[in-house]
Amino acid sequence: MREYRLIALIVSISFLAIILSGCFPIKIITYSISGHVKDTLGNPLSDVTISFDHGYAAVTTEASTGYWEKKGLSGTVTVVPSKDGWAFTPLERFVSATANNIDFTGTFTRKVxxxxxxxxxxxxxxxxxxxxxxxxxxxxxxxxxxxxxxxxxxxxxxxxxxxxxxxxxxxxxxxxxxxxxxxxxxxxxxxxxxxxxxxxxxxxxxxxxxxxxxxxxxxxxxxxxxxxxxxxxxxxxxxxxxxxxxxxxxxxxxxxxxxxxxxxxxxxxxxxxxxxxxxxxxxxxxxxxxxxxxxxxxxxxxxxxxxxxxxxxxxxxxxxxxxxxxxxxxxxxxxxxxxxxxxxxxxxxxxxxxxxxxxxxxxxxxxxxxxxxxxxxxxxxxxxxxxxxxxxxxxxxxxx
Incomplete structure (x- = not known):
């Protein structure tokens, strides 16, 4: 019995080594997300920075539509909008799969x-x-x-x-x-x-x-x-x-x-x-x-x-x-x-x-x-x- 267990362990380790060496690469599944950013009156907001954690590069919203898109994400990612003089609802969103409705609403916050x-x-x-x-x-x-x-x-x-x-x-x-x-x-x-x-x-x-x-x-x-x-x-x-x-x-x-x-x-x-x-x-x-x-x-x-x-x-x-x-x-x-x-x-x-x-x-x-x-x-x-x-x-x- 001990010999069988030892053989199984050796096989498992060998298989893991093969995977790590790249002979059988693990395919990472990626996805894309998109959405719009608008103000409280429904007007599109331009130049809003959309940031992501895990080192993904930020994107900005389009001028005429407030639209943004991000490709090549994997795992669970946090999405955060920002623009000087604005507060956003929700503050952030969490995504883990393809979605086209990751939207935000901005409120102008400047005052005297x-x-x-x-x-x-x-x-x-x-x-x-x-x-x-x-x-x-x-x-x-x-x-x-x-x-x-x-x-x-x-x-x-x-x-x-x-x-x-x-x-x-x-x-x-x-x-x-x-x-x-x-x-x-x-x-x-x-x-x-x-x-x-x-x-x-x-x-x-x-x-x-x-x-x-x-x-x-x-x-x-x-x-x-x-x-x-x-x-x-x-x-x-x-x-x-x-x-x-x-x-x-x-x-x-x-x-x-x-x-x-x-x-x-x-x-x-x-x-x-x-x-x-x-x-x-x-x-x-x-x-x-x-x-x-x-x-x-x-x-x-x-x-x-x-x-x-x-x-x-x-x-x-x-x-x-x-x-x-x-x-x-x-x-x-x-x-x-x-x-x-x-x-x-x-x-x-x-x-x-x-x-x-x-x-x-x-x-x-x-x-x-x-x-x-x-x-x-x-x-x-x-x-x-x-x-x-x-x-x-x-x-x-x-x-x-």
Missing amino acids: FKTINVGKSPRFPAVNEKSNMVYVPNFDDNSVSVIDGSTDQVSTTINVGSRPQQAAVNVPLNKIYVTNYYDDSVSVIDGNSNKVVATIKVGVNPIGITVNPTTKKIYVANLGSNNVSVIDGASNSVSATIVVGNGPYGVKINSITNKLYVASFSSNKVNVVDCSNKTIVATITVGNKPANLNINVKTNKIYVSNSNDNSISVINGDNNSVIKTAFVGNGTSGIGINQKTNTIYIALWGDNEVLVMNGANDSIISQIKVGNTPHGVAVNYVSSKIYVTNYDSDTVSVIK
Whole structure:
């Protein structure tokens, strides 16, 4: 009997050794799973990271559908969705076989967590993501409040020209440019010293301003002279003037395509300028009294606030056509975009709110109450904080 047991043991060990040596490989059964991620209104969520344990690589949801798929799984796997500013239900799911209904629902979680007192009548701010500083022009104080983003407190106040309107930042050079409406000038601030180092004369009643950090050119929309001043950032002098539509208000550069978009307040149009030759290459009809605009350079979509009909025009930068008009609330004003999460924030001065849009399909996902008469929005995509200027409260709301 003992001999038989010994022989059986030897045979078992030998068979196991053969399997381990690869002569009779064990076939591992794999499976695939998929699903959708949507918000509480049923809109698809883009750029949601779907993570898996056991070392499987993560995937992201598709922009237009919120769909995701993962192949080659084995065993029991934990699936977890994540996106900055969102909470998901359920928090996680466990799978062990093929399934096409591993779905999640996202809830937007951002809200105002701090209110900062600044100068009188703050307008359109700008953020330096590298230095984590926020620059807030105070229209009735002729000053700029500098907010330290690490503490969300005002660190200093800088005197500029008369009736400052908007700030723009050249991040690589750490230079800040501020339009002064009544002085017909732009103040240049050195971000290292927070001192005005130059004042540049431009056209009449400048409002909007934007910087191309690649070319070191600054573009200024002059409401009263129907043109755009081009400033050479190296010499701090006007190098060219571009005639545009009536009442240029907001202006924004796409640094990738080197196309400039100018909102013409009095003609209800957006002019597209090819900055390589400084010529208008397209004119796009939008809503009533377009004022501010912004660009998501990743999707090449331009968002325009039409201040007199409470709408947002969405322009496809590939063919310069309006692909959507959304009526969003009372008093559309400044627009901020988080390029990383493809989220758009729109100040509604008539509702004392910031409207939040999902850039994947330009649907409304949330409204956030802020201070009185919000005008401008600036996004720090590094810290994921949103800074909203409240004109009649003399404050900045910080959303996180």
